[in-house]
Amino acid sequence: MRLPLLSILLFIIVLDVSGQGVTVNGRNALSGTGFANKNGKKMAVPALSRYGQDLTKTTGLTIELSTISSITGTSANGLSNITVTGAIVVLSRGVCWSTSPTPTISDNKTSDGTGPGSFLSGITGLTAGTTYYVRTYSTGSYGTVYGNELSFSTTAPSFANCGTVSDADGNIYNTVTIGSQCWMQENLKTTKFNDGTLIPNVADNAAFLAFNAPAFCWYNNDAATYKAYYGALYNWFVVDAASNGGKNVCPVDWHVPIYSEWVTLFTYLGGTPIAGGKLKEKGTTNWNNPNAGATNESGFTALPGGRIENGPFVDIGNYSYFWCNSTYDAYFKWFIFFVTDYTAALSNGEIEQAGLSIRCIMDDSPVLPTLITTSVTSITGTSSATGGNITSDGGATATARGVCWSTNPNPTLADNFTSDGTGTGIFTSSLTGLTAGTTYYAKAYATNSAGTVYGNEISFTTLAVFANCGTIADADGNVYNTVTIGSQCWMQENLKTTRYNDGTPIPLVTDGIEWSNLTSPGYSWYDNNE
Numbered sequence: 001m002r003l004p005l006l007s008i009l010l011f012i013i014v015l016d017v018s019g020q021g022v023t024v025n026g027r028n029a030l031s032g033t034g035f036a037n038k039n040g041k042k043m044a045v046p047a048l049s050r051y052g053q054d055l056t057k058t059t060g061l062t063i064e065l066s067t068i069s070s071i072t073g074t075s076a077n078g079l080s081n082i083t084v085t086g087a088i089v090v091l092s093r094g095v096c097w098s099t100s101p102t103p104t105i106s107d108n109k110t111s112d113g114t115g116p117g118s119f120l121s122g123i124t125g126l127t128a129g130t131t132y133y134v135r136t137y138s139t140g141s142y143g144t145v146y147g148n149e150l151s152f153s154t155t156a157p158s159f160a161n162c163g164t165v166s167d168a169d170g171n172i173y174n175t176v177t178i179g180s181q182c183w184m185q186e187n188l189k190t191t192k193f194n195d196g197t198l199i200p201n202v203a204d205n206a207a208f209l210a211f212n213a214p215a216f217c218w219y220n221n222d223a224a225t226y227k228a229y230y231g232a233l234y235n236w237f238v239v240d241a242a243s244n245g246g247k248n249v250c251p252v253d254w255h256v257p258i259y260s261e262w263v264t265l266f267t268y269l270g271g272t273p274i275a276g277g278k279l280k281e282k283g284t285t286n287w288n289n290p291n292a293g294a295t296n297e298s299g300f301t302a303l304p305g306g307r308i309e310n311g312p313f314v315d316i317g318n319y320s321y322f323w324c325n326s327t328y329d330a331y332f333k334w335f336i337f338f339v340t341d342y343t344a345a346l347s348n349g350e351i352e353q354a355g356l357s358i359r360c361i362m363d364d365s366p367v368l369p370t371l372i373t374t375s376v377t378s379i380t381g382t383s384s385a386t387g388g389n390i391t392s393d394g395g396a397t398a399t400a401r402g403v404c405w406s407t408n409p410n411p412t413l414a415d416n417f418t419s420d421g422t423g424t425g426i427f428t429s430s431l432t433g434l435t436a437g438t439t440y441y442a443k444a445y446a447t448n449s450a451g452t453v454y455g456n457e458i459s460f461t462t463l464a465v466f467a468n469c470g471t472i473a474d475a476d477g478n479v480y481n482t483v484t485i486g487s488q489c490w491m492q493e494n495l496k497t498t499r500y501n502d503g504t505p506i507p508l509v510t511d512g513i514e515w516s517n518l519t520s521p522g523y524s525w526y527d528n529n530e
Helices: 006-019 205-210 224-229 259-268 272-279 514-515
Strands: 043-045 060-069 077-086 092-098 118-123 130-141 143-154 165-167 174-176 181-184 305-308 311-318 319-327 333-341 346-351 368-377 384-392 400-406 425-429 438-448 451-461 472-475 479-485 488-491
Touching: 043 181, 060 130, 060 143, 077 092, 077 130, 077 143, 118 130, 181 259, 205 305, 224 305, 259 272, 259 319, 272 333, 311 451, 368 438, 384 400, 384 438, 384 451, 400 425, 425 438
Parallel strands: 368 451
Antiparallel strands: 043 060, 060 077, 077 118, 092 130, 130 143, 165 174, 174 181, 305 311, 305 319, 319 333, 333 346, 368 384, 384 425, 400 438, 438 451, 472 479, 479 488
């Protein structure tokens, strides 16, 4: 059937109202579209009935996300407020968030009850050092409506480290532990070897590249701009002990890494094709675009300090170059480099006169010794003997060893302890000053530069010691211990003689019936089993 033209036009108008709803500043106020007012803060939203009827004359809805607080590396809280006028009903509410602007409930969301009012939402499962966008939502018969958008960044990840370390100039460096290695998180910037010897600062480019002795410079010879963040550029002779008189540019107990130590690092991070991204500082504040694959999830924070080679300073913002303390071939020395365009960790050979950055690595870190506690012997009422066996010193000399003990489990050096020399191997310890009839707990211990470790715990009880009146023997020669109790002296054992003390034998009766009818002296052994 054909409808009149007027009917068709009216039908189109109704569909338009129902489908598009209310718009504010040209943006749809209903589910999936997102909106905010001119100042990006909050707005009153006209409500629509399920048929597209505008209900703003009788009711309204205001949604505000006021603050983001308690921000950590993985969570935050959002404080919201929803107000209602009229008959509108809030069936569900919460916040939604994403790493992209204009999040919706199709992204991550909380569910924080129903109805109007203020509420606090816990935003969890976040990634450290990441920017998030958050909006409050309200759902009812009107669909889902969103409030203003706020953004925040989670705190940077916290990395395991081995403290801070200072160079010969007093510059202090943060460190990061990656696998079994501890690295500086910053490029070296010292002007001295660690014995205090000055390294020449050669500021003329041509002179630097012709210098066949230790030298350093700042990028573009501009310390004020580049020193603090990118550190210094050093030639190979600063690294090579054979060239610098056996000196070390890194702090005491640190060194310039050899090539295989870099390989260990890359292997731990999943291999050279992806290790560069995990080592580069994240973002484009210091790296130029695109800084491909940079996550810095290792905490190493590789910085693009550039280099000097064949004349000018080059590659600041695009390349990180780091010396290895290893020879590439007869003409070149190994270096490691990272590039803004790649996720890979790369390596090659470089001339000795080039100026590159240095990252120091801690000397092989000792671990705690390995030891066991030996069994207890020679127990008396006041002493015993035990000891330990140190099977590994953990890479550093065991400077103290012995046994600690207490009347409580888990004794430590805060309790009683012996000192029984140094080094590895078996040692014995004498525990003295004990109390008779008391249970003790003991552990061997060993200390090296990595700390103190304890062996397995053993327990033992000292012998009871009582006042006595000596020993006494019966007519058979059995000897008995005695004990003094008050004014009396008692045997500590049951009598076992077969004779009177004048030597007269006591008859042995083994038959039960005879025993029950016995009217004269006799004895037996229990179950006739002597």
